[in-house]
Amino acid sequence: MPWTSRYRNAGVPPAVRWAARLPALGASIIVFTACGLVLIGSIVLPAASPEKRLSVYSVAANYSLPMVQREGREYVGLLEVLEPLGKVSAKLDSRGWRLRYNNVEGDFQVGKPRARVQGRDAALGAKFLVENNRGLVPITALSSLLPRFLGGPATLHEESGRLFIGSVATHFTASLTANNPPRLVFHFTSPVNPTVGTEPGALRMTFSREPLVAPASPTLTFGNKAIPSAIYSEGNGTAVLTVNATIPVMASFSNDGRTVTISGTSAPAAAVAGTHLQSPTPPAPGIPAAAAPPTSAPTPAPTSALPATISAERRYFAVVDASHGGDDHGETFSNTLLEKDVTVALARSLRQELESRGITTLVLRDSDANLSVDQRAVFANADRAAIYIAVHAASSGHGVRVYTALLPFDGDDRGSFLSWTTAQHASLAISQSAANAVAAEMQRRQIPVRTLTAPLRPLGNVIGAAIAVEVAPQGSDSRQLTAPDYQQLVTSAVATAIAATRDQLGGAQ
Numbered sequence: 209m210p211w212t213s214r215y216r217n218a219g220v221p222p223a224v225r226w227a228a229r230l231p232a233l234g235a236s237i238i239v240f241t242a243c244g245l246v247l248i249g250s251i252v253l254p255a256a257s258p259e260k261r262l263s264v265y266s267v268a269a270n271y272s273l274p275m276v277q278r279e280g281r282e283y284v285g286l287l288e289v290l291e292p293l294g295k296v297s298a299k300l301d302s303r304g305w306r307l308r309y310n311n312v313e314g315d316f317q318v319g320k321p322r323a324r325v326q327g328r329d330a331a332l333g334a335k336f337l338v339e340n341n342r343g344l345v346p347i348t349a350l351s352s353l354l355p356r357f358l359g360g361p362a363t364l365h366e367e368s369g370r371l372f373i374g375s376v377a378t379h380f381t382a383s384l385t386a387n388n389p390p391r392l393v394f395h396f397t398s399p400v401n402p403t404v405g406t407e408p409g410a411l412r413m414t415f416s417r418e419p420l421v422a423p424a425s426p427t428l429t430f431g432n433k434a435i436p437s438a439i440y441s442e443g444n445g446t447a448v449l450t451v452n453a454t455i456p457v458m459a460s461f462s463n464d465g466r467t468v469t470i471s472g473t474s475a476p477a478a479a480v481a482g483t484h485l486q487s488p489t490p491p492a493p494g495i496p497a498a499a500a501p502p503t504s505a506p507t508p509a510p511t512s513a514l515p516a517t518i519s520a521e522r523r524y525f526a527v528v529d530a531s532h533g534g535d536d537h538g539e540t541f542s543n544t545l546l547e548k549d550v551t552v553a554l555a556r557s558l559r560q561e562l563e564s565r566g567i568t569t570l571v572l573r574d575s576d577a578n579l580s581v582d583q584r585a586v587f588a589n590a591d592r593a594a595i596y597i598a599v600h601a602a603s604s605g606h607g608v609r610v611y612t613a614l615l616p617f618d619g620d621d622r623g624s625f626l627s628w629t630t631a632q633h634a635s636l637a638i639s640q641s642a643a644n645a646v647a648a649e650m651q652r653r654q655i656p657v658r659t660l661t662a663p664l665r666p667l668g669n670v671i672g673a674a675i676a677v678e679v680a681p682q683g684s685d686s687r688q689l690t691a692p693d694y695q696q697l698v699t700s701a702v703a704t705a706i707a708a709t710r711d712q713l714g715g716a717q
Contacts, residue, residue, distance in 0.1 A: 259274055260274070260275040260277075260282065260369060260444060260445075261273065261274060261275065261369055261444055261445035262274075262275050262284050262289075262347060262369045262370075262371060262445060263369060263370050263371065263416070263445035263446065264289060264292075264371045264373065265370070265371065265372050265373065265376045265377075265418075265419035266292075266293060266372075266373035266374060266376060267373075267374055267376060268292060268293050268294075269292040269293070270417055270418075270419065271292050272416070272445055273285065273288050273289065275347060275369060276344070278337055278344065279334070279335065281334050281346045281348070282346065282347045282348075282369075283337060283344040283345065283346055283347065284344065284345065284347050284350070285342045285343065285344055286298075286307060286316075286343050286344070286345045286353075287307060287342070287343060288342075289350065289354070289371075290307075290309050290354075290357060293309075293358065293373070294309055294310045295309070295310055296308065296309045296310075298341075298343060300338060300341050300343075303315070304316055304317045304318065305317075305318065305336070305338055305343045307343065309357045309358075310357075312325065312326055312356070312357045313325070313326060314326075314330075314356070314357065316336045316343055316345075317336060318335075318336060318337065318338050319335050319336065319337075320332075320335065320336055321333065321334055321335055321336070323336060323353070325353070325356040325357065326356065328356070330349075330352065330353055330356055331349070331352065332345055332346060332349040332353070333346055333348050333349050334346040334348070334349070347364065347366065347369070347371075348364070348366060350362060350364050350371055351363060351364040351371075354373065358373065360373070360374050361373075361374065361375075362374075365442060367442070367443075368442030368443050368444065368445065368446075368447075369443075369444055369445045370419075370442060370445060370446075370447070372419055372421075376419045377419050377420075377421040378396055378397050378398045378400065378418050378419050378420045378421065379396070379397045379421060379423075380394050380395060380396045380397070380420065380423065381394070381395050381423075382394050382395075382423075382428050382438060383395075384430040384432055384435060387471075389434055389455055389471065389472025390430075390432055390434050390435055390471075390472065391469055391470065391471045391472075392430070392435050392438065392451060392457075392469070392470040392471075393467065393468075393469050393470075394449070394467065394468040394469075394470070395466065395467055396420075396465075396466050396467070396468070397466075398418070398466070399464055399465030399466055400415060400418045400420070400465055400466070400468070401417065401418070401461075401465055401552075401575055401576055402414055402415045402416075402418070402449075402468075402575065402576075403416065403534075403576055404459045404575060404577055406456075406457070406458070409452060409453065409454070410450055410451065410452055410453065411450070411451045411453065411457050411458070411459060411470060412448060412449070412450045412451075413448065413449045413450075413451075413459065413468070414446050414447075414448050415446060415447040415448070415449070416445065416446045418447070420447040420449075421447075422440045422442075422447075423440060426439060426440045426441065427439050427440075428440075433454060434453060434454055434455045434472060435451060435452070435453045435454075435455075435457070435470065435472075436452055436453075436454070437451075437452045438450065438451045438452065439452070451470050453470075453472075455472045455473075456472065456473045457470050457471060457472055457473060458470070458471065458473050459575070460574070461571075461574035461575050462574070464556060465556075465574070465575075524568045524569055524570040524591055524593055525562075525567050525568045525569065525593065525594045525595070525710070525713075525714070526562055526567055526568070526569045526570070526593060526594065526595050526596075526597060526706060527569075527570050527572055527587070527588045527591060527593040527595070527596045527597070528555045528558050528559055528562070528569055528570070528571050528572065528597050528599060529555070529571075529572040529573060529584050529588070529596065529597065529598045529599065530548070530551035530552040530554070530555035530571065530572070530573040530574070530599050531547070531548070531551045531573075531598055531599060531600045531676075532546075532547055532548035532551060533548050533551075533552075533573050533575075533576055533577050533578060533579060534548075534576055534577050534578030534579075535578060536548065536578065538551070538600070538601070539601065539602060539603060541601075541603050541686040541687075541689065542686065542687075545686065545687070545689075545690065547600070547601045547602075548576065549576075550601040550679075550689045550690065551573075551599045551600060551601055552573065552574065552575075552576075553690065553695060554599045554601065554679060554695055554698070554699060555571045555572075555573070555574070555599050556571060556574070557692075557695045557696055557699040558597065558599065558699040558702055558703060559571050560699075561696070561699045561700050561702070561703035561704075562703045562706060562707075564703075565703055565704075565706075565707040566707075567703070567706060567707060567710065570591065570593070572584060572587055572588070581665040581666040581669070582666065582669065584598075584666045585631075585665075585666035585669035585670050588666075588670050588672070588674075589631075589669075589670060589671050589672075592672070593672055594672055594673065594710075594713040594714050595642060595672060595673040595674070595675070595706060595713050596667075596670045596672060596673070596674040596675075597674075597675055597676070597677060597702070597706075598664075598666075598667065598674075598675070598676040598677070599676075599677055599679070600676060600677070600678040600679070601678065601679050601680070601689050602678050602679070602680045603680065603681070603686040603689075604680060605680045606656045606680055606681065606682055606683070607650070607655050607656025607657055607658075607680060607682060608647075608650050608655055608656070608657045608658075608677060608678065608679055608680070608698060609657070609658050609659075609660055609677075609678040609680070610643045610646050610647050610650075610657065610658070610659045610660070610675060610676070610677055610678075611643070611659075611660050611661065611662050611664050611667065611675060611676040611677075611678065612636065612639045612640050612643050612659075612660075612661050612667065612674070612675055612676075613632045613636065613639065613661065613662075613663070613664065613667035613668040613674065614661040614662050614663045614664075614668075615629070615630050615632060615633055615636065615663075615668050616629055616630065616663070616668075628669055629668055629669070630668065631668065631669050631670065631671050632667060632668045632669065632670055632671070632674055634671070635670075635671060635672050635673050635674070638673045638712065638713065639667075639673045639674050639675055641709065641712065642673050642675055642705070642706065642709055642713060643659050643675045644659060645705040645706075645708060645709045646675065646677065646701070646702050646705040646706070647659045648705070649701040649702070649704050649705040649708075650698075650701050652701075653697065653701050655682070655697065655698065655701060656682065664676055673713055677698075677702055679695075679698050681694075682694065
């Protein structure tokens with residue numbers, strides 16, 4: 209777990225407590241003598257090797273399993289491979305280890321390199337093993353063994369530990385635009401949601417859940433000094449796209465996750481229409497933010513890695529922000545359902561509903577990325593959005609809660625500088641008007657709704673209208689949060705309310 213506790217304060221969405229990350233272990237042997245101190249040496253305990261994984265991709269499910277090394281080979285549990293794909297059972301008796309998948313039976317003998325499936329011999333390439341009643345087969349046998357059970361093809365990428373069952377592969381193309389700075393656009397045949405990380409000279413997208421496969425050449429060259437190349441690689445159950453760049457770059461997602469754009473970044477000031485903001489400087493996207501309070505004296509406007517195309521002109525009427533992301537999971541609804549994933553789905557649905565009403569919309573977090581609350585406000589302010597809508601999800605309560613900012617008292621005269629903590633002050637009335645419109649539309653659709661004020665960041669740091677919409681189930685089952693009809697019912701209500709107040713919101717800045 210990347211966080212250790214959570215709390216709810218007067219209806220505020222769950223906050224996150226960061227777990228302290230442990231440094232690498234090490235020790236020094238120091239001997240004290242009568243003459244002084246002598247350093248004998250250092251012992252550094254090496255980090256444990258990462259567990260090897262087999263990633264399985266199929267129409268039924270995508271999942272990952274641990275591999276074990278036995279007798280110099282990689283093995284995996286055969287029942288565990290088949291379990292997500294159909295009805296399967298296995299038992300160990302005096303005649304061997306017997307497995308049944310749907311109506312197909314297989315007989316395996318401990319220590320033997322062959323098996324029988326539906327009465328026909330099947331070569332395993334190495335000994336069959338049983339440990340704790342688990343039948344283990346070498347992964348090299350999967351591409352020939354699984355078609356006997358499944359009745360369809362299975363393709364194994366042995367070195368990287370990736371198994372493709374049927375025609376499930378996701379392909380992609382890449383093209384570089386002639387912008388200055390340039391933009392590298394990836395188009396995928398299916399939605400993707402990679403983990404994005406940056407380092408000097410490169411941006412790396414890691415695909416751990418998507419069946420991404422290599423292009424014709426693993427190295428793509430673009431003949432551009434700023435973004436010269438991209439490299440595809442695989443390893444330990446993942447696929448990786450590494451974009452080499454001589455300028456700072458960032459990734460943005462569109463087309464419901466089928467398009468990823470890598471663009472050069474600039475550092476425009478967050479000051480809008482002559483207003484200066486005093487705030488901490490947020491770190492680059494994808495890096496957990498340190499909790500640094502604003503300084504007491506006026507400072508330059510915050511800078512951050514923003515798309516180079518952002519200018520003083522409004523590009524989007526609405527900015528929709530999926531809360532949490534990356535290491536910040538938000539609330540955990542079940543072993544497989546996290547708030548950060550629900551909010552992305554809600555944000556995408558809300559964008560679709562808004563744009564269908566002619567409202568240009570940016571989803572601020574459209575991937576599993578780390579964004580601090582300061583970065584979220586900076587992005588919204590720099591884009592001069594008419595309204596900022598943060599999306600949360602919760603298992604407690606029923607229906608929807610709509611929040612506006614509860615601002616702290618700040619009577620300090622800062623001249624031309626606006627306090628970061630009370631930046632919302634001038635737009636608070638229009639924010640409350642928008643929240644009331646959303647609540648009224650929810651009531652019209654018989655969705656339980658409450659309007660509240662809370663010290664919920666980054667609402668207080670946004671210059672324009674800003675609200676937060678927290679979605680809870682209508683009943684007691686948190687799985688309803690993932691139901692497309694319920695998501696659309698809520699997001700359609702929000703979009704209808706925003707469209708009805710568009711003229712009022714448009715004149716707020």
